[in-house]
Amino acid sequence: MTLRVCFSKGERVCFLSHLDLMKALIRAMRRASIPFAFSKGYNPRPKIAMGPPLPVGITSEAEYMDVDLKEEVSIIDFSKALTRELPADLNLKQVTPIVEGPSLMALLDTACYHIPFPTQIEREDQEERFTKLYARGDLQVLRRKKKKSKTVDLRPLIKRFELTPLEKVLEVKMYVSIGNSGNVRPQELLEIMPKVIHGLKRPSLTEVKRVGLYYEKEGSFLTPV
Amino acid sequence: MEVINLSKLKNSLIRVKKPTRYTGEEYNITKKDWESVDLKIGLIYPDIYEVGMSHLGLKILYHLLNSQDDILAERIYAPWPDMERELREGGMPLFSLESKRRARDFDILGFTLQYELSYTNLLNILDLSQIPLYAQDRDKTYPLIMAGGPNAFNPEPLSPFIDLFVIGEGEEVILEIFQVYRTWKREGGGREDLLKELGERKGIYVPSLYAVEEDRRPSLSKNSIQKRLVEDLDGAFYPRRFIVPYMDIVHDRVMLEIARGCGRGCRFCQAGILYRPVRERSPERLQEMAHSLLSSTGYDEISLTSLSSSDYSQIKKLSTSLMDTFSPLKVGISLPSMRLDSFSISLAHQVLRVRKTGLTFAPEAGTQRLRQVINKGIQEEDLKQSVSSAFSLGWKSLKLYFMIGLPTEVEEDIEAIARLAQEVYSIGKREARGGVRLTVSIANFVPKAHTPFQWVPFLPIEELDRRLSYVKDRIHSLKGRIALNWHDPGMSLVEAILARGDRRLAPILAQIQREGGRFHGWSEHFQLSHWQKVFRAHGMDMEEQITREIPLHGDLPWDFIASGVSREFLEGEYRRALEQEVTPDCREVCQGCGVSKYLHLFHCRGDIL
Numbered sequence: 008m009t010l011r012v013c014f015s016k017g018e019r020v021c022f023l024s025h026l027d028l029m030k031a032l033i034r035a036m037r038r039a040s041i042p043f044a045f046s047k048g049y050n051p052r053p054k055i056a057m058g059p060p061l062p063v064g065i066t067s068e069a070e071y072m073d074v075d076l077k078e079e080v081s082i083i084d085f086s087k088a089l090t091r092e093l094p095a096d097l098n099l100k101q102v103t104p105i106v107e108g109p110s111l112m113a114l115l116d117t118a119c120y121h122i123p124f125p126t127q128i129e130r131e132d133q134e135e136r137f138t139k140l141y142a143r144g145d146l147q148v149l150r151r152k153k154k155k156s157k158t159v160d161l162r163p164l165i166k167r168f169e170l171t172p173l174e175k176v177l178e179v180k181m182y183v184s185i186g187n188s189g190n191v192r193p194q195e196l197l198e199i200m201p202k203v204i205h206g207l208k209r210p211s212l213t214e215v216k217r218v219g220l221y222y223e224k225e226g227s228f229l230t231p232v
Numbered sequence: 233m234e235v236i237n238l239s240k241l242k243n244s245l246i247r248v249k250k251p252t253r254y255t256g257e258e259y260n261i262t263k264k265d266w267e268s269v270d271l272k273i274g275l276i277y278p279d280i281y282e283v284g285m286s287h288l289g290l291k292i293l294y295h296l297l298n299s300q301d302d303i304l305a306e307r308i309y310a311p312w313p314d315m316e317r318e319l320r321e322g323g324m325p326l327f328s329l330e331s332k333r334r335a336r337d338f339d340i341l342g343f344t345l346q347y348e349l350s351y352t353n354l355l356n357i358l359d360l361s362q363i364p365l366y367a368q369d370r371d372k373t374y375p376l377i378m379a380g381g382p383n384a385f386n387p388e389p390l391s392p393f394i395d396l397f398v399i400g401e402g403e404e405v406i407l408e409i410f411q412v413y414r415t416w417k418r419e420g421g422g423r424e425d426l427l428k429e430l431g432e433r434k435g436i437y438v439p440s441l442y443a444v445e446e447d448r449r450p451s452l453s454k455n456s457i458q459k460r461l462v463e464d465l466d467g468a469f470y471p472r473r474f475i476v477p478y479m480d481i482v483h484d485r486v487m488l489e490i491a492r493g494c495g496r497g498c499r500f501c502q503a504g505i506l507y508r509p510v511r512e513r514s515p516e517r518l519q520e521m522a523h524s525l526l527s528s529t530g531y532d533e534i535s536l537t538s539l540s541s542s543d544y545s546q547i548k549k550l551s552t553s554l555m556d557t558f559s560p561l562k563v564g565i566s567l568p569s570m571r572l573d574s575f576s577i578s579l580a581h582q583v584l585r586v587r588k589t590g591l592t593f594a595p596e597a598g599t600q601r602l603r604q605v606i607n608k609g610i611q612e613e614d615l616k617q618s619v620s621s622a623f624s625l626g627w628k629s630l631k632l633y634f635m636i637g638l639p640t641e642v643e644e645d646i647e648a649i650a651r652l653a654q655e656v657y658s659i660g661k662r663e664a665r666g667g668v669r670l671t672v673s674i675a676n677f678v679p680k681a682h683t684p685f686q687w688v689p690f691l692p693i694e695e696l697d698r699r700l701s702y703v704k705d706r707i708h709s710l711k712g713r714i715a716l717n718w719h720d721p722g723m724s725l726v727e728a729i730l731a732r733g734d735r736r737l738a739p740i741l742a743q744i745q746r747e748g749g750r751f752h753g754w755s756e757h758f759q760l761s762h763w764q765k766v767f768r769a770h771g772m773d774m775e776e777q778i779t780r781e782i783p784l785h786g787d788l789p790w791d792f793i794a795s796g797v798s799r800e801f802l803e804g805e806y807r808r809a810l811e812q813e814v815t816p817d818c819r820e821v822c823q824g825c826g827v828s829k830y831l832h833l834f835h836c837r838g839d840i841l
Contacts, residue, residue: 020478022251027478034259034476034530037561051562064246092530094259094476213242 008076010085011105011232016067017096021213025060031094032072039088044075058111058220058231059118059185062193067217069100071111071231103232117166117221117228118185120193123214124177124200124207133172137179137204141168144203148195161199164189166223177207180218182228193217236324236332244318252479253281254315256329259476260528262298262305263330269304270417271410273297274328274338274375276308277346278353279753284309285475286483288537289381290344293402295471303410306330308341310353311360313751319360326360335361339413340376342406343394345383348730349723349753351390354379355745358393365742367395367440372423376413382506384437385459386681386790388449389730389737391439395427399435399793400459401492403469408433435460437793448735452792459795463833465492465511470521473528485533485566486525490518490550494539495818498596499607499809500638502680503539505797508827509836510543510819515550522554526563534558535566542567542576543817551583571610577618581625591622594633597641598648604812605640607805612652619656623663630670632656636699637677637691637724639809646699649674650706657712671715672707674700676724679778680731682795684805687782690728692775696721722760726752728778734789740766798826 016028023031033053036043045051054075061067082102090099108114128136146161164184171178179200183191193215201207221228245251266272275294277284284290284307297305306328311319319326325334335341335357343354355365358377364370367377379390380398387397398405409430416426424440431438437457442450462468474486493510494503513521522534534554538544554565565583570576570593580591593615597603600612622630634649653672660668676696679688691699700718707716730737743766751757767774782788784803801824808815815823818836822828828836 019255019257022245022255023478024252027252031259031476031478037530037532038527040527045562063251064242095257211239211243212246213239 008079009105010074010076010082011103011111012072012074012089012099013069013101013103013230013232014072014093015096015098015100016061016070017098018066019096020094021066021096022063024063025057028061028070029055029057029072031097035089035092035094035097036074038092041074041085041089042076042078042080044077056110056112059115061217062212064212065120065193065215065217069217069219069230071115071220073105073111101232111231112186114222114231115220116184116186116188117182117223118191119180119182119218119221119228120196121216121218122179122181122193122196122200123210124179124204125175125210126177126207127175128177128206130172130174133177134170136206137170137177140204146199146203148199161191161195164191167228182221185220236327236334238332240322240324241332244315244322244324248314248318249312250281250479252477253309253312254329255478256307256332258478259530260473261330261475262294264298264304266304266331266333270302271340271414272304272306272338273340273342273410274308274335275305276335276341276343276354276357277310278343278350278357279310279751280312281309282477282479282481285477285481287344287346288487288489289402291471291474291487292469293342293406294475295473296403296469297406297410299469300407300410302414306333306338308335308357310357310751313757316356316360316750325362326357336363336375338375339417340378340409343377343379343381345379345381345390347753348383348727349758351730351741352745352749352752354390355393355741356750359745365393365745367393370395370423372426376423376426378409382502383731385502385506385793385795386731386733387437387439387793388734388789389741391437391450391735392738393742394439396430397437397439398460399437399457401462404460404462405433405435409436434458444735447787449787449789450792454791454799455794457793458830459506459793461796461830462492462511463831466513466517470513472521472524474525474531476529476531483535484531485535486522486529486531487537488518488522488525488534489513489537490541490544490547491538494543496540496543496609497607497805497815497818497823499605499684499805500596500635500677500680502683505682505802505825506795507539508796508825509831511834512544512546515546515553518550519553519557522558526558526561532562533564533566535568537568540571542570542573542579547579551579555583573610573614574618574621577621577625580622590629590631591627592631592633593619595652596633596635597638597645598634598650598652599645601812602638602641602645602648604814605809606638607809607815609814609816615652616655616659620659620663623660623668626664628664628666628668630656630660630668631673632670633673633675634703635675635677636703637696639677639685639688641699643702646703647706649703650710653707653714654710654712657710657714661712667713669713669715671717674703674716674718676700676719676721678724678728678731681788681790682793682797682802684802684809686732686788686802687784687786687806689781690725690778692779693721693725696724720755720758722763723752723755723758725760725774725778726758726763729774732778732789736770736772740770740772743769796825796827796830801825 044054056073058071167182169180377395379394384397427438431441491512493507495510596608679685
């Protein structure tokens with residue numbers, strides 16, 4: 008039996024790396040006596056598959072992992088037991104049995120980041136200014152990998168944005184591509200947006216939140232559960 | 233009372249390596265309401281988080297103290313230099329992990345002294361906490377600074393900085409200290425009243441109570457501060473839960489302390505003296521402890537901790553019952569300290585059914601003669617046989633530990649290290665299927681206080697270098713996959729000076745800290761030239777301090793501290809060493825070391841232990 012688990016990662020655990028997070032979840036499941044399946048061989052490991060990694064320092068409302076169990080359990084018992092044992096600020100949001108289909112890493116191609124840009128732009132002008140400047144801005148970022156560097160155009164990788172103008176802050180939800188077909192890092196958004204949209208300031212990375220992970224199907228963004 | 237500005241802290245954490253060293257919030261921490269708890273103690277390990285979090289003693293104290301309603305205990309570790317920069321540049325003082333309070337707002341700060349090269353970190357932590365280093369510069373608005381652990385058995389190099397030292401096992405005395413503190417706080421006396429009261433308790437050394445004599449030693453008679461020890465280990469407090477870290481730490485597993493002390497009597501070993509007598513926990517209690525610790529942490533490994541785990545009298549019974557209970561849950565059991573004998577190998581084979589990690593053995597010396605000198609009574613034939621069965625039972629990687637610079641060592645002894653390594657490797661190639669990996673680790677002998685070798689000179693550094701390069705050349709010329717590790721002789725030199733030094737070292741330590749010296753146990757931060765420069769500035773030559781033999785009848789800076797083991801016993805052991813006389817394990821025949829006088833409820837030997 009395989010369960011797809013959705014959980015949030017809050018402020019108090021936002022500095023955990025992907026591996027730290029996986030270890031913390033496994034230990035919580037061990038404490039909760041979850042009967043997970045082990046890999047065969049010399050060094051048996053719990054059969055767990057994590058979703059796309061979250062950059063260190065930012066919080067998330069919806070992260071995913073798939074857990075293989077060696078026996079059937081009721082979703083309610085599983086959720087109750089795990090909720091009791093999760094560390095502070097890792098919160099269980101949804102548990103769904105999955106039958107078959109692609110892994111989380113293969114399936115998910117879109118992440119949505121919520122970014123509050125500090126700004127002096129008047130609230131009523133924010134939307135127009137953003138849309139206009141965004142349309143003609145240059146969204147090239149430089150990526151360094153060891154000694155080589157290359158330029159990547161983020162424009163085709165930014166799939167959609169939603170704006171919420173507020174006093175002194177423009178909140179932007181950006182749906183961006185992740186995974187093999189092109190990956191946008193939130194740090195890059197923090198860097199490029201204030202360059203393109205004059206009047207926006209760069210917020211700290213710790214203020215960014217990942218709102219969701221999706222797969223794109225016929226123009227809409229679907230969650231994996 | 234200030235709390236650290238959290239958004240400022242978060243911006244620092246984004247910039248540093250391994251930020252979870254500083255975030256706290258791990259599973260099983262205790263957070264109490266700061267305002268409503270009377271007594272607050274910061275427990276400090278003066279090194280980085282992943283080292284400090286691996287230390288059993290502070291785990292015990294943390295949970296013991298927090299089990300008291302009116303006491304709050306929180307953790308503080310040394311920040312890595314990148315975080316130190318953030319703190320200093322941002323004007324942030326050092327803070328505790330649980331409530332993010334400033335270190336200086338605690339009533340008491342308690343340091344554990346596990347190795348000499350952490351002394352500069354201790355001073356740096358005081359400085360980062362904006363607390364004056366010298367005790368005489370602190371009034372009662374500052375926390376009481378306390379230190380304990382094995383290095384407290386020669387407290388003098390640190391005594392001007394510390395208000396009180398705890399000599400012996402902390403869980404035995406810490407609540408008593410709090411009782412005194414509680415009464416003092418209620419009655420409202422001066423800092424001197426508190427220290428005077430505490431200084432009268434057994435096992436507590438308060439440096440400020442004693443005049444300093446001409447030879448820079450406190451005016452205290454021999455053996456006047458006696459160590460404290462837990463008599464009934466089975467009945468003693470042990471945590472039911474450990475804090476589960478997020479990042480990888482050095483010992484990332486449940487530590488089940490099966491016994492304390494070791495009766496083998498290796499003559500170089502300080503722990504073997506300080507933790508006497510041998511005491512064991514019962515298999516029943518250990519089984520119950522293992523159960524609650526595994527289910528409260530979610531760890532998948534448990535290590536049977538003691539100075540010599542295969543010497544535990546019921547090790548077979550214990551490991552079998554632990555295996556039966558926990559191997560279905562895919563929990564691995566490890567034996568961290570084993571002797572190289574056939575019993576240990578078959579035991580390890582049985583215990584490690586789930587996971588076969590590497591084996592580590594410590595013959596310590598290359599020749600039989602030198603092993604007799606240091607009382608590591610293992611025969612070469614037994615050693616080879618054990619290695620042979622280890623390889624044939626499926627182990628593929630083996631570590632061998634040796635020391636150089638031991639008393640009476642000659643070239644032949646060093647030569648023998650390489651020969652033994654080669655033979656072990658050949659046995660591996662013959663017995664093991666597939667490849668084998670052998671690691672040889674060379675440490676420098678450092679004479680320690682309270683051991684039979686406390687009078688032995690430390691080798692001049694050129695000589696140590698010469699012997700080290702000799703053994704390196706020999707081992708590198710061997711054929712096969714043999715890896716070699718060694719300790720920096722310069723680090724050992726500093727360790728040796730601090731281990732047997734006196735109060736004259738204090739201003740040197742303070743100057744080194746002031747000039748940015750810290751993390752001296754880490755080779756990337758250790759600079760011998762810095763130490764040499766500061767010693768010279770104080771009119772001292774480093775090597776002159778310790779490369780002379782100390783006369784047997786001479787006074788030692790730690791004479792006023794009693795470990796329970798008599799001077800006569802240590803002298804006798806030193807003489808026997810020079811005559812290559814082996815002394816048997818004290819659990820076979822009592823050797824009269826003297827520690828039994830410290831026991832009131834139990835005897836030293838027999839089945840209670």
